[in-house]
Structures are given as structure tokens and as C-alpha cells.
Amino acid sequence: MLSRRDPLTKLAIAFLLVAWTTLTRDPARLAGLCGLLGALLIVVERIPVRSLLRGLIPFLFFALTSSWIYAVAPNPNPGSGAQAGWEASGLVAARIVATGMVSMAFALTTNPSDLARAMVHRAGVSRRFAYGTLAAVQFLPALAEDARIARLIARGAVEPGRGWTALRRAVAGLSFGTGVMLLAGAIRRAGAAALAMELRGLSADRPASAWKIPRATLHDGVLAACAILLVLALTV
Amino acid sequence: MHPHRPALEARGVAVRLPGGARDAVRDIALSVDPGSTLALLGPSGSGKSTLALALAGAIPTLVPAALTGSIRRPEPEDGFATTILQDTDAHLVALSVEDEIAFALENRGLAPEEIDRRIDAALTLPPARGLGRRDRTLSLSGGWRQRLAIGAALAEGSALLIADEPFAHLDPEAASAAAEALARLRRSSGACVLVEHRADTAMRLADAVLVLGPNGHPYAHGPTGPTLRAIARSKDAPRIRLPAPVRAGAALEQAGLLPAGWHGRSTEDLISALGPSASDPLVAGIVVEALGLRCRSAPAAAGSPLATLDNAFVRRGGRGVLAGIDLEIRPGEVVGLAGPNGAGKTSLALALAGALRIHRGRAIRERIAAPVYLPQNPSLALTSGTLEGEASRRRLGWTDAARAVAGAGLDPDPHRNSLAFSHGERRRLAMALAMAAPGPRLVILDEPTSGLDEAGMAGLAADIATLRGRGSGVLIVGHDLDWLATVADRILVLDGGRIVAEGPSLAILARALAGSLPVCPSDGSRLAYRLGWVPGAAGPC
Secondary structure (H helix, E strand, O other): OHHHOOHHHHHHHHHHHHHHHHHOOOHHHHHHHHHHHHHHHHHHOOOOHHHHHHHHHHHHHHHHHHHHHHHHOOOOOHHHHHHHHHHHHHHHHHHHHHHHHHHHHHHHOOOHHHHHHHHHHHHOOOHHHHHHHHHHHHHHHHHHHHHHHHHHHHHHOOOOOOOHHHHHHHHOOOOHHHHHHHHHHHHHHHHHHHHHHHHOOOOOOOOOOOOOOOOOOHHHHHHHHHHHHHHHHHHO | OOOOOOOEEEEEEEEEOOOOOOOOEEEEEEEEOOOOEEEEEOOOOOOHHHHHHHHHOOOOOOOOOEEEEEEEOOOHHHOOEEEEOOOHHHHOOOOEHHHHHHHHHHHOOOOHHHHHHHHHHHHHOOOOEOEOOOOEHHHOOHHHHHHHHHHHHHHOOOOEEEEEOOOOOOOHHHHHHHHHHHHHHHHOOOEEEEEOOOHHHHHHHOOEEEEEOOOOOEEEEEEHHHHHHHHHHOOOOOOOOOOHHHHHHHHHHHOOOOOOOOOOOOHHHHHHHHHHHHHOHHHHHHHHHHOOOOOOOOOOOOOOOOEEEEEEEEEEOOEEEEEEEEEEEOOOOEEEEEOOOOOOHHHHHHHHHOOOOOOEEEEEEOOOOOOEEEOOOHHHHOOOOEHHHHHHHOOOOHHHHHHHHHHOOOOOOOOOEHHHOOHHHHHHHHHHHHHHOOOOOEEEEEOOOOOOOHHHHHHHHHHHHHHHHOOOEEEEEOOOHHHHHHHOOEEEEEEOOEEEEEEEHHHHHHHHHOOOOOOOOOHHHHHHHHOOOOOOOOOOO
16 A cells, blocks of 8 residues: 555655654653554565664664663752652653654655655756765665675684684674775775776766656545544644 | 668777776777677786777766777668667666566567567567566566567667677576677667677677776787687787687697687587597587586595574565475585576575575574675675775784785775775685685585686686685585586485485586576586596596
């Protein structure tokens, strides 16, 4: 259902929901939004739970590491007690997770190429920026693979052993040098990708074709109306 | 396009890279007519890729290098110029196959219906046939990504195609299909410039060759047959990988079995020139010797395995890539791994090395043999900054490491950053450092011949022999079945994630020549086979 909808409409709805999550002060309503989106993704869109949870890991980590500060920070209003600190902490965590859920709902149901095309042709975003970002999305799995292979090679360079040697072997490859190599590789690859895109006519003088540009339809209007009604229902 | 105007013309071209003390290439003069193909040949580091970038117009506008001389390319109204870069990973920009093919077509401003038509056409013809419109580019193997890059370039229907090592990661069958696709471009009056180490494939297409010397100067330039003949007979010519029929022809001419002055370039040319003497066992013997198809007798491997995969299943990106793999590598054993693009060869190498999780089954590695894995991208093996750091990480004394680095023909400066070497030099450096480690190891080489010139191939074969002598177990992933058969004791053939054939190298080569395996031998063994040679049988070898 969502995966067939216009990317820009979905983007606007995502912005609306993220704005609502930053303004609302009720963790229960945020949890309700998360539950609703989770059910929609798992039941209707058939997104594997594992994929959803994997995508949420950075948000959960951020929620965990940032919200506790509100619980332990000195309270400027001594009369409100420690309870207020924990409530603030819970609210921040709920906001972060709800933002993550909205982001995942958008990311998991949107084809990046469709989004790039819609941004270029309907939102006036430069082709160089849109396709450069798209190419960067390709690099992330390759970079992770490179990091894994580099670590394997580094481990292979340390003879197996016990004690200190085993520890050295375990941490081999987690070095500054590996980071520099990966960064250098990423820069080189980004440069080569930019060169390839230019050689394939990205900056051609003539206007680009309008091929497969997603268009907003009546269904997208219905989706937007539903989203607005949802926000109103959650607010009131 | 004006019928009598060259599609590409260069006069007095020289390129100097930033910080370079001398020109990377110089004194280049060439002309490529519509419907013809020029092959750019030369040893590693001779400036072929730099010249290709200059011819494509990337230098000096996109790459900061100094260009002198003049280059004339097709005007936009004549149909553009298309370039395939050496680094296919960086060449692909979109997430799906159809988006990838459409990218340049959208940029050219083609009508949407025409874009759809060209995508359909590209996916029904080699080399991209077999791909689906919505296949994800990220899940494609290196070979299939290269096939997609060629298919997308051909879909542009340009007046000029400049391709830098377009066959490097292709299995021989896919390379032939890609060559056929490029031949179609010629028939439609498109011109082509090919930079390629795999001369067998490139020479089938080339009308003319330009051979660069190690210093970036033109060494020879002219029609393909006579120029290659002259190179094959010259003592001081750059060491390039000449096509098998050319090498065989030179040897036969020297033996007086071929008329002097023969300058054919294909197997058919050679057999036709030999006439009735093509069936003479002496001819086959000379050809086998000239092509280096030396029979390797496979001694029974002894000792307990250094590494074992036992009924191993591996999944990547949510789909199974290896199924029920059984493999043992013993000390002093060299095992080749061949198979078509996308068969799962790199996945098997990574699983054996411990970089991929075994989903089902198990992997056992002897503790003595910390695996040495040399990937297709040699930079991944060089993460310690300086050469001294690389030696230290491998627990090598600097004296030993410096000797190994110098032995690879590189400057053993301990403070030099390893990433400052060129791509080919990094490959040699990584191999030299792996070689310098004492004792038996499990060594896994992933497509080690890709991008190597003749000298590099010979050096690599010598290194593998040294590893065997030390009792190391070696797994080599490769597409060149002839070369694998000369260095490996046995060969595994992988297809669809399963081992479909396994046996002594010569037996596997013989089966491949008989057409009973999903791998295609190289031109050299096919030529010798046509002349009566049967790998492993008594006779010429």
C-alpha cells in the first residue's frame, strides 16, 4: 500500500509526523503512533520484523544514550522531585523512537530512485545532488564489506595464540590505519563515481528526460488526509 | 556523423598528472574511423587508463592533469561519446538494473518510450541478457556488474565508446558475449577504443592497435595482425599478453612450420595457414610449449587439511549463495576455483577465510594457518599506513620486508605510505608481504591476475610455486582456466553456489574443452585442442 504511493507525498507526511512527535508531550500517544506504524509495516507492507528492528537500532541506541541525561541532570525546579526527571527522560526516548519509526516507515516503503527522480523533476533539486546522494547509498554496503575484509586480513596477519596474542588478534583491524584506508577508499570511489556520472552526461547541456517520474494521485490525497486525521486524533 | 571524418582523432597528445616529474603519456597520435576499433595495449603503468581518460574528455576538465595536443571527439549531434571506467563498482550509480541503464539515456534527453525500448533491448541481448529490470545492482556479483555496465553503455548507441578493461572480471563466455555486443556497435558505425590486458578477446575486435611502452611513449601503432606479429618477434617489445594464435604463430614460424610473414590473429587464421600440417603432432607440441600449457602432474596432497568446509551453506543479502560445499585444502596444495560470473566464487573464498558466516555446516581452519586473504581490491590488505607499519603488523623484520618489497620491483622506503602506490603496485606489494611471512599458511587469492601484464602473470606463478614449496595451501579464484591449470594441482568448478566438478587440473581442462562443464577455457587451450592436444594425454606435453 505505502510502497506504491508518491514519494513526495510520503515525505511531506513524514515531516508532519516528525513535527508532531517533537511537539507532543505524551509518551503514551507517541507509543501509540509507533504501534500503529509498526503494525502497518509488518502486517500490511510485510516488512520483516528483523529488518525493522535492524533499522531502528541507531534510534534505540540514541534514545538510550541521550534520554538518561534528563533523569540524572540537576533539576532546576527542586520542588518537582526526581519523578519529573524520569518523565522527561521517557518523553525524550519516546520522541526519538517515534521519529525513528516514522523514518523507517518512509525509508522501507520508498524506492530511492523514485524519490530522487521526484525530487529532481517536481521539487527542483539539482540532478547532481540527487544522483550523487543515490550513488552514496550504494557505497554504504560496499564500505561495510570492505571494512569486514580489511579486518579479516588484519586478523590473518597475527598468528593465533593465547593471552596477549589472542587479544591482539581479536582487535586487529580496529585501527586508525584501517579507518584511514577506508576513508581514502571511499574518497577515491566517490571521485570515480562523480567522474563516471559526468562522463555519462549528468551535466549535459540539454534537459534531462522525464522518465518514470512518480506523480501524486487521488490515492495519495487520501493518504495525506488520513495522516492529517491521525495527527488530529492523536493531538485531541 | 560525417562518413569520412574520424570518430576520434588525437594529435601530439601528452598528459602530465599532478605532481608528476614526467609525462604519463606523450607523442600520441591516433585516429579511429566510424565502424572501427582501436585496442590500446601496454604493460602495467604504461599510461593506458590515463590516455583513455584524456580521449574521453575527462582530462583536463574533470581530472586535474595537464593535457597538451589536440583531441577531436564526436559532436553531440553526431551521437556523443560513452566511457566505461576501469572501476566498475564506481561506474554504477543506480540501485536497480533499469535505473542504471536509464541513467545516461535520461541525461541525453531521450523520450521516455525510447528509454523503455532501449532498456528492453539491452536486457534481451548479451552481455546483460539474464538480468531483470528490477534486479538490485547491489546484489550483483562483480562480473554481472561489469556486464551491466557494458549493456548500459551500449544502450546509449553512441558514436564512440571508450572502454577501460571491460572484460577484466568476465568469465570467457561472458567476455565473448560482450565482444559480440561490441561488434554489433561496429556494425552500426560506432567506433570503439578498448584498453585491455585480455588480448585474446580484444584482438578479435580490433582493427588497429596502439602499443604503449613502459614510459608512456607509443611503441607500435598499426593494423592489428602485422603489428602484433612484429611485437611477438621483437626481443625488446613491451611484455604484453599477446593473443594465443599470435604467440603460437611466432613459434611455428620460427620452427619453419608456418610461412614467413604470417600475420593472422585468430585460431581460424592459423589453422588455415597451417593447412594439412595442422594435424602434425609436432605442431601441437610447439604450440603447447609456446603457450606455456605445461602439464602439471598432481601429486597426492599429504598432511591434515589446513582448512575444511564441511557441507557449508552461506547466505548473503537474504539469499543463499553457497549450498553444501565440501572442500579441503592440504599443505603444499594449490587449488583453483573457476565458474561463471555470479557462481559464488568470491563468497566461497570469503567463507573459507572466515569473513562470511557459515549459515549451516562448518568451517575448520588449522591454528597454524592464519588465513592470508588477498582480495580483488589490494588496498584492503594495506591498512597500516607506512611500509614499516605493514611489516610490523605482519610481525616481519624490516630487513626481510624490504627484501620482499624490492623483489616485487618496488621502492623499499620504510616511511612511504602504502596507499601512495598505484593499483597494480599495491597488488604486487600485498602479495610480496604475504610471501615474506615465514611458515606454511592458508593463502586465498581472489582474481589475482586481473589487470596484470605478462611479467606480472609470470611473477605471480613463481610466487605460487614458492608458497607450494613452503607447504602453504593456496586457493586461487580465477576466470582464466588455462592459467589456473598451469599453476593449480586441482580445480573446482562452481555454478549456482554448488561445486559441479572437481578434479586434477588437466582433467578439468579436458572436460571444459569437451564442453561438458559450465566454464569456458581460454583461447590458448582451445587452439591447442583444435590441433590435437588433449590435456593429460600422452603426446606433445
